[in-house]
Amino acid sequence: QVQLVESGGGLVQPGGSLRLSCAPSISIFSLGTMAWHRQAPGKQRELVAAITSGGSTNYADSVEGRFTISRDYTKNTVYLQMNSLKPEDTAVYYCKVRFGSVDYWGQGTQVTVSS
Numbered sequence: 001q002v003q004l005v006e007s008g009g010g011l012v013q014p015g016g017s018l019r020l021s022c023a024p025s026i027s028i029f030s031l032g033t034m035a036w037h038r039q040a041p042g043k044q045r046e047l048v049a050a051i052t053s054g055g056s057t058n059y060a061d062s063v064e065g066r067f068t069i070s071r072d073y074t075k076n077t078v079y080l081q082m083n084s085l086k087p088e089d090t091a092v093y094y095c096k097v098r099f100g101s102v103d104y105w106g107q108g109t110q111v112t113v114s115s
Contacts, residue, residue, distance in 0.1 A: 002026055002104040004095050009109030012085055016113070020080040022095030022106055028071055032098035034078040036069060038091035038111075048093070049080060062088075085113045 003025040012018050024031060035050035049059045049069035057069055068081040078095065090113050095106035 002031075002097060002099050004097065004104060004106035006093070006095050006106040006109045009093060009111045011112045011114065013115050014086060014113055016085050017081070017083045018085065018111060020082070020093055020095075020109060020111075022078045022080075022097075023076060024078075024097055024104075026099070028073060028076050028078065028097075030099065032100075034069075034071060034098075035096045036078075036080045036093055037096055038089075038093045039108075040088075040091040043091075045094070051078065082111070085111075087113045089113050 005023045008018060008020040010018060033050055033052050036048045037045050038048050039045040047060060048063055049067055051057045051069045051071055059067060066084045070079050090111060092108040092110050094108045097104050
């Protein structure tokens with residue numbers, strides 16, 4: 001069992017920035033791909049960004065060039081740096097990690113982009 005603690009969500013104006021954090025209960029050296037997903041009201045959950053244990057990343061087209069995912073082994077945390085935020089980025093953001101063959105999800109953190 002892996003617990004995930006997410007933080008960093010909030011209310012931000014369009015064009016602003018936020019950094020989301022996800023700290024797992026076990027060492028990230030033990031984890032495979034780590035990812036952020038989001039779900040907006042009335043929409044399906046979608047992949048935002050992912051990073052493999054080798055450091056390869058991929059992003060949704062809608063966030064490419066604005067968001068950056070990273071793994072910090074010294075802080076045992078995965079981050080999602082979100083810049084140039086748009087109202088359509090408003091959603092609950094979820095951290096997901098793979099441990100062995102099982103995916104674990106965080107509780108979600110709300111990001112609201114509004115003036």
